[in-house]
Amino acid sequence: MQTRQPVREGRPTHKRKNTAWINSHDILAWVYLYPVRGLSHLVPVSVLLWLTRGLAPVYARLRRNITGLVSKNMADTFGDRELPASPEIMARSFVARDLRKVVDDLVMRRLETASLKEHVTIHGIEYLDEALAEGNGVIVISGHFHANRLAKYYLRRNGYPFMSVRNRKHGSILYGRFGMRFVAPGYGRFLEAIIEDEISVQDSGLGARLMRRLRENGIVNIHIDAARSRERFRVPFFNETRRFAGGFIRIAELTGAPLVPMQCLGNSSCFEINFGVPIRYIGKSSPEDIIGRLIPLVGQLESWLLAHPTQWELWTRAKKRTEK
Numbered sequence: 001m002q003t004r005q006p007v008r009e010g011r012p013t014h015k016r017k018n019t020a021w022i023n024s025h026d027i028l029a030w031v032y033l034y035p036v037r038g039l040s041h042l043v044p045v046s047v048l049l050w051l052t053r054g055l056a057p058v059y060a061r062l063r064r065n066i067t068g069l070v071s072k073n074m075a076d077t078f079g080d081r082e083l084p085a086s087p088e089i090m091a092r093s094f095v096a097r098d099l100r101k102v103v104d105d106l107v108m109r110r111l112e113t114a115s116l117k118e119h120v121t122i123h124g125i126e127y128l129d130e131a132l133a134e135g136n137g138v139i140v141i142s143g144h145f146h147a148n149r150l151a152k153y154y155l156r157r158n159g160y161p162f163m164s165v166r167n168r169k170h171g172s173i174l175y176g177r178f179g180m181r182f183v184a185p186g187y188g189r190f191l192e193a194i195i196e197d198e199i200s201v202q203d204s205g206l207g208a209r210l211m212r213r214l215r216e217n218g219i220v221n222i223h224i225d226a227a228r229s230r231e232r233f234r235v236p237f238f239n240e241t242r243r244f245a246g247g248f249i250r251i252a253e254l255t256g257a258p259l260v261p262m263q264c265l266g267n268s269s270c271f272e273i274n275f276g277v278p279i280r281y282i283g284k285s286s287p288e289d290i291i292g293r294l295i296p297l298v299g300q301l302e303s304w305l306l307a308h309p310t311q312w313e314l315w316t317r318a319k320k321r322t323e324k
Helices: 024-040 045-062 064-078 087-110 113-117 125-133 148-156 177-195 206-215 247-255 287-307
Strands: 120-123 138-142 162-166 198-200 219-223 232-237 240-245 259-267 270-275
Touching: 024 087, 024 177, 045 064, 045 087, 064 087, 087 148, 087 177, 087 259, 113 148, 125 138, 125 259, 125 270, 138 247, 148 162, 148 177, 148 259, 148 270, 162 177, 162 206, 198 206, 206 219, 206 247, 232 287, 247 287, 259 287
Parallel strands: 120 270, 138 219, 138 259, 162 198, 162 219
Antiparallel strands: 232 240, 259 270
């Protein structure tokens, strides 16, 4: 079998096709953002989480279109690899976890640090402390896992200055025209309040602002599975290739900031944060060097997915950019 070589790509282009005026995602997002969010302030957190556990199986059955998409994406991605359960069973578990994530978003700012401390397990925090002690800032590399926002919320309240890099338009393809005009802006503001310290990939001067934060010995969080960048590179990912951003590697080289892997699992009832050994780069990478440095990072993402397949958020994205 002939293996494709990873290739460099330029800046991505996004064209939005004609969409319906309103769709089911618009309605669900509007209900969540307004009536549900308003009512959630009147309900004790413990009661809200108890209701979520009871409604999760019902919600998974109602979102059969999503479970079908997730099941198909899991089957296509994993191929014949041995998994904890069938893609159909894991897809239902994924949708239930996804519901819990959005409920955690609603209650997050009501959760006290002391209370969260009783529910969190942290491994490898010494790696983050070691990297920070060098004084060049730290680039924390993670994936789109359900517990990311919760983990960073907790870490910020324990003195770790996380800045998140976010694509504020990543969910736009799900919305109809009503959602884009009346729901998406409000949902973006809602997430900004939770994330607290963020910068968008759409912001001008992104690279300069990230380097300034690192020179202040701050922490910048980059998702390895986010493809928005001026330069993207096709890298093997399971049985296909996908586009991965490489700009953060150039920033690490310019600033001397080590990269620290971070995996976040679970939910507010029981969550886990795992840090990996710092990775340090020197010199200025050629495109081929960046590909070589991306490959082990993408391999780390693969291992996370194989170990915890139902906790990766991106299963809901339509597969439109893969090469077999």
